[in-house]
Amino acid sequence: MNKPKLELVSLCKEYDNGSVIAVEDIDLRVEAGETVALLGSSGCGKSTTLNMIVGLESPTSGDIQIDGKSVVSVPPGRRNVGLVFQDYAVFTSMTVRKNLAFGLEVRGKYVLEINRAVEEVAELLGMSDKLEARARDLGGSELQRVAIGRTLVTKPSILLLDEPLSNLETSARLAMRRELRRLQSEIGLTIIYVTHDQVEALSLADRIAVMNAGRILQVEKASTICAMPGHTFVAGFLGSPPMNLIRGKFEARGGEVFFRRGDFSLALGAGATVPEGYFTLGMRAESIRLASGADARFTGRVSLLEPRGSEAVLTVDVGRETLKVVVPPHARLAVGEVVGLAVDRESLHFFDGDNNRATSLELAGRIF
Amino acid sequence: MNDTPTPKKPRNAPGALSNAAIGRIFTLPGQAVSVLVLVVPLLVALYMSFTDWSPTRGALFDAGFVGFENYSELLIWDTRFLFAVLRTFLLSVVCLSLEFVFGLGLAVLFLRRFRGTSLLFSAFLTPMMILPVVVGYIFWMLFQSNGPINQMIEFVFGAEATVEWFRSSTTAIIAVIVTEVWHWTPLFFLILLSGLNAVPENPVRAAVILGASPRQVFWRVVMPTLKPVIIVAFVIRSMEIIKLFDEVFMLTRGGPGSATETISLYIYKLAFNDFQLAYGAAAAFLVLVGSLLLVHLLLAPVRDQLLEVER
Amino acid sequence: MHDKKLSPLQTVILMLALAIVLFPVFWILMTAIKPPTDWNASPAIWIPSEPTLVNFQTLFDPDALGKYGVGGVSQPATKAVLGSLLATIVATTLSVVIGLFSAIGISRYGNGGKATPLIILSGRMFPPAAIAVPFVIIFSNVGLIDSYVGLIAIYVAVTLPFSTWMLKSFVDDLPREIEEAAMIDGRSKLMAHLTVTIPLIKGGLFATTMFIFILNWSEFMFALVLSYTDVSTIPVQLAKYVTATAGTLYGVQAALAVLAMVPLVIVGYLIQSHLARGMTFGAIKQ
Numbered sequence: 001m002n003k004p005k006l007e008l009v010s011l012c013k014e015y016d017n018g019s020v021i022a023v024e025d026i027d028l029r030v031e032a033g034e035t036v037a038l039l040g041s042s043g044c045g046k047s048t049t050l051n052m053i054v055g056l057e058s059p060t061s062g063d064i065q066i067d068g069k070s071v072v073s074v075p076p077g078r079r080n081v082g083l084v085f086q087d088y089a090v091f092t093s094m095t096v097r098k099n100l101a102f103g104l105e106v107r108g109k110y111v112l113e114i115n116r117a118v119e120e121v122a123e124l125l126g127m128s129d130k131l132e133a134r135a136r137d138l139g140g141s142e143l144q145r146v147a148i149g150r151t152l153v154t155k156p157s158i159l160l161l162d163e164p165l166s167n168l169e170t171s172a173r174l175a176m177r178r179e180l181r182r183l184q185s186e187i188g189l190t191i192i193y194v195t196h197d198q199v200e201a202l203s204l205a206d207r208i209a210v211m212n213a214g215r216i217l218q219v220e221k222a223s224t225i226c227a228m229p230g231h232t233f234v235a236g237f238l239g240s241p242p243m244n245l246i247r248g249k250f251e252a253r254g255g256e257v258f259f260r261r262g263d264f265s266l267a268l269g270a271g272a273t274v275p276e277g278y279f280t281l282g283m284r285a286e287s288i289r290l291a292s293g294a295d296a297r298f299t300g301r302v303s304l305l306e307p308r309g310s311e312a313v314l315t316v317d318v319g320r321e322t323l324k325v326v327v328p329p330h331a332r333l334a335v336g337e338v339v340g341l342a343v344d345r346e347s348l349h350f351f352d353g354d355n356n357r358a359t360s361l362e363l364a365g366r367i368f
Numbered sequence: 369m370n371d372t373p374t375p376k377k378p379r380n381a382p383g384a385l386s387n388a389a390i391g392r393i394f395t396l397p398g399q400a401v402s403v404l405v406l407v408v409p410l411l412v413a414l415y416m417s418f419t420d421w422s423p424t425r426g427a428l429f430d431a432g433f434v435g436f437e438n439y440s441e442l443l444i445w446d447t448r449f450l451f452a453v454l455r456t457f458l459l460s461v462v463c464l465s466l467e468f469v470f471g472l473g474l475a476v477l478f479l480r481r482f483r484g485t486s487l488l489f490s491a492f493l494t495p496m497m498i499l500p501v502v503v504g505y506i507f508w509m510l511f512q513s514n515g516p517i518n519q520m521i522e523f524v525f526g527a528e529a530t531v532e533w534f535r536s537s538t539t540a541i542i543a544v545i546v547t548e549v550w551h552w553t554p555l556f557f558l559i560l561l562s563g564l565n566a567v568p569e570n571p572v573r574a575a576v577i578l579g580a581s582p583r584q585v586f587w588r589v590v591m592p593t594l595k596p597v598i599i600v601a602f603v604i605r606s607m608e609i610i611k612l613f614d615e616v617f618m619l620t621r622g623g624p625g626s627a628t629e630t631i632s633l634y635i636y637k638l639a640f641n642d643f644q645l646a647y648g649a650a651a652a653f654l655v656l657v658g659s660l661l662l663v664h665l666l667l668a669p670v671r672d673q674l675l676e677v678e679r
Numbered sequence: 680m681h682d683k684k685l686s687p688l689q690t691v692i693l694m695l696a697l698a699i700v701l702f703p704v705f706w707i708l709m710t711a712i713k714p715p716t717d718w719n720a721s722p723a724i725w726i727p728s729e730p731t732l733v734n735f736q737t738l739f740d741p742d743a744l745g746k747y748g749v750g751g752v753s754q755p756a757t758k759a760v761l762g763s764l765l766a767t768i769v770a771t772t773l774s775v776v777i778g779l780f781s782a783i784g785i786s787r788y789g790n791g792g793k794a795t796p797l798i799i800l801s802g803r804m805f806p807p808a809a810i811a812v813p814f815v816i817i818f819s820n821v822g823l824i825d826s827y828v829g830l831i832a833i834y835v836a837v838t839l840p841f842s843t844w845m846l847k848s849f850v851d852d853l854p855r856e857i858e859e860a861a862m863i864d865g866r867s868k869l870m871a872h873l874t875v876t877i878p879l880i881k882g883g884l885f886a887t888t889m890f891i892f893i894l895n896w897s898e899f900m901f902a903l904v905l906s907y908t909d910v911s912t913i914p915v916q917l918a919k920y921v922t923a924t925a926g927t928l929y930g931v932q933a934a935l936a937v938l939a940m941v942p943l944v945i946v947g948y949l950i951q952s953h954l955a956r957g958m959t960f961g962a963i964k965q
Binding site for chain 2: 684693697701702703721723777788809812815833896921925929932939964
């Protein structure tokens with residue numbers, strides 16, 4: 001089996017003698033040529049992890065291996081890892097050419113070699129006509145390309161990016177997304193980037209590692225992570241709107257199994273035994289649909305209808321729970337109206353009430 | 369999309385003054401003072417420099433016009449003047465270099481923000497807060513033959529190494545240099561520390577990641593940001609050190625002989641000891657022109673940057 | 680992340696530098712409290728065994744001073760202290776007020792004259808010894824020699840570049856919209872500045888005032904040249920005391936020096952965060 005390009009093993013980072021734990025016990029394997037996104041809100045430890053991979057910070061414990069070899073004692077300039085900062089951090093006093101050439105110049109390479117590499121990368125990024133421009137005259141996305149080019153010139157084996165799309169306007173964002181995907185396929189770079197924006201994660205990455213409070217909660221392919229959240233946090237973070245989560249208990253009443261919390265009750269089928277303890281029910285907004293009459297599994301009162309172009313998001317109060325439901329855009333619903341809702345049993349997700357991890361349950365004669 | 373309406377600009381009330389007029393009114397007192405108290409005497413002095421006037425000869429306006437005679441005498445024959453200029457120039461170069469080196473060293477130390485930084489910072493700024501005459505006086509005491517500096521030298525090197533500081537030219541100049549450097553290193557320290565703190569962190573980190581050694585990072589990434597700051601520091605100090613007077617007056621009065629005579633001291637002597645006022649005025653104007661040229665030259669590399677900031 | 684500790688070598692260097700920086704201050708403080716017998720001891724005494732405040736008393740006691748010499752040496756310092764206070768306070772106030780209006784004019788209304796910056800700045804480049812010459816002449820013709828009016832006028836003119844430029848940098852820091860909002864409200868431009876601009880730069884105004892205070896209090900050459908019998912400032916008086924032969928008046932001289940020094944060190948500490956701005960004509964902010 002091939003060694004992974006990058007492997008984080010039980011990585012930990014503490015500050016202030018352990019009073020602040022930024023990163024706790026992280027394990028991650030990244031294969032060569034993959035693009036992985038570290039997704040989470042601020043303070044979850046994703047940037048700290050990035051800093052440790054590139055070498056700006058050293059881990060309190062654990063190991064970082066690139067191509068199978070530990071790099072924890074290797075200084076940042078020698079790990080062959082490139083980092084593009086969120087604010088690009090381009091050398092403003094230099095021209096674009098000087099910026100791109102920097103990495104090779106400080107390594108003492110010959111002028112001819114440097115020029116060739118610089119022009120190659122400039123061509124790759126579409127900046128050949130801007131080589132002599134002063135960095136301080138450039139705009140946002142051009143600066144980002146300079147920052148990316150600056151690292152590419154040194155031919156890193158791994159490219160790290162910190163919030164690559166957050167500082168760009170929408171139009172520039174689309175362009176940059178295309179740009180990064182093109183780089184991925186043309187050079188076969190291994191890319192790891194950090195973001196708090198799930199769209200940014202879903203659109204660029206092969207796999208997404210969702211982080212919270214210093215831990216990785218789930219690593220999953222981008223194409224499936226929304227459908228298969230492994231943790232309530234992931235479920236509540238991804239998706240627009242995010243998955244509806246209700247924490248409650250199972251009960252068996254009159255030969256039927258229900259999931260219940262307060263006034264909210266969902267019939268699950270015939271059965272007599274139920275698992276003990278708390279569980280969290282997850283229902284995606286897209287899985288719930290409007291139903292009428294006998295089809296309706298539960299009812300609720302409309303509190304908000306938000307049109308969203310090709311669909312609309314309905315906010316419904318069911319008992320004391322608030323659910324988001326995706327409905328067709330032309331649905332005519334008034335605030336205060338009572339609607340019937342239904343959801344297929346196949347679309348239900350359950351999570352363990354204690355560790356919040358996705359579980360599989362046998363209930364009412366089927367597996368959820 | 370933002371929906372704020374473009375803010376209205378205040379329109380002048382009918383009868384109110386235009387912006388340009390208000391600007392002129394506000395700057396009028398400042399200009400008046402500058403003109404009256406600086407420009408007028410300057411012009412008088414300029415006129416005077418072309419005459420051979422001396423107070424004993426009656427009113428200024430009756431004095432004889434001698435054209436550039438004072439100036440040519442100063443530049444060609446007056447060795448004492450030329451030496452004073454050279455001496456002041458060399459003194460400035462030495463003092464500023466030392467102040468820069470020590471100031472930079474201290475600033476780099478303080479970058480780390482160790483425990484006690486703010487208290488120590490205040491302590492290190494103290495010398496520059498002290499009146500120049502007092503600084504001169506203190507070091508006059510310290511450099512006395514029976515003073516603490518000689519005591520310390522004796523302690524380390526033995527009694528034969530002690531010096532009569534104000535007796536010989538070399539040691540007197542050293543005393544002046546020590547005094548001046550002690551007095552003004554804190555300013556370089558202050559300015560350089562501000563400059564170093566203002567260097568953006570991420571480009572430095574980026575350079576490190578790209579493989580630059582600390583020295584390469586300093587020269588290629590930090591220095592470009594620091595250059596204008598360094599130049600401002602040098603210009604400001606140059607402007608002041610050319611006029612060096614108070615400290616030297618208290619230390620040596622320009623002696624022994626004229627060994628530590630700066631330009632200001634020489635002009636003072638010409639005007640207020642020898643009463644050669646016209647001649648002294650000419651000397652002053654030469655110094656003024658020289659200073660303006662010097663500042664112009666020093667500022668050239670950063671003029672664009674400073675102008676940009678102004679806009 | 681910054682390391683928070685210094686290496687042993689760095690600590691040693693720092694301590695050494697601190698000693699060098701503070702030693703002269705230490706010395707003059709000690710000298711000011713030395714009894715007369717300790718003044719010219721050979722080898723010099725570092726810390727007096729019987730410290731006393733008598734030197735400070737002697738400063739103001741004409742009889743006590745009379746023992747030490749003639750002329751300026753036997754003058755009590757009272758007039759000098761009062762003179763310094765008068766000249767400094769008045770000149771500082773005027774300089775700051777005039778500078779404030781110039782600063783607002785230049786910052787908000789364009790230059791008010793292209794030459795203004797140049798004129799104001801070049802005032803700093805002229806050797807005082809030379810400006811003193813025409814001053815002496817002009818002043819003697821208008822009867823301003825040996826008068827505080829003349830001295831104050833010069834102090835104002837000479838510190839105006841600093842006060843203008845320093846205040847201008849504080850006004851520049853204020854967004855224009857704040858004043859424009861007041862003007863839209865119906866206030867005249869002058870009132871807008873009085874009620875809005877000025878209160879908002881209070882901190883900078885204080886720092887500038889203290890800074891100019893330091894400059895004026897320290898000024899020596901003009902005072903030296905323009906004072907005869909009526910006018911006296913502390914630096915001039917100190918110079919007069921120092922004409923006494925070395926060692927014969929150390930304690931008294933030091934006492935006066937300490938009196939002169941202490942207010943400035945305190946003021947300097949108060950405006951510490953604005954020092955860079957003041958010293959560099961507003962070019963560099965901390």
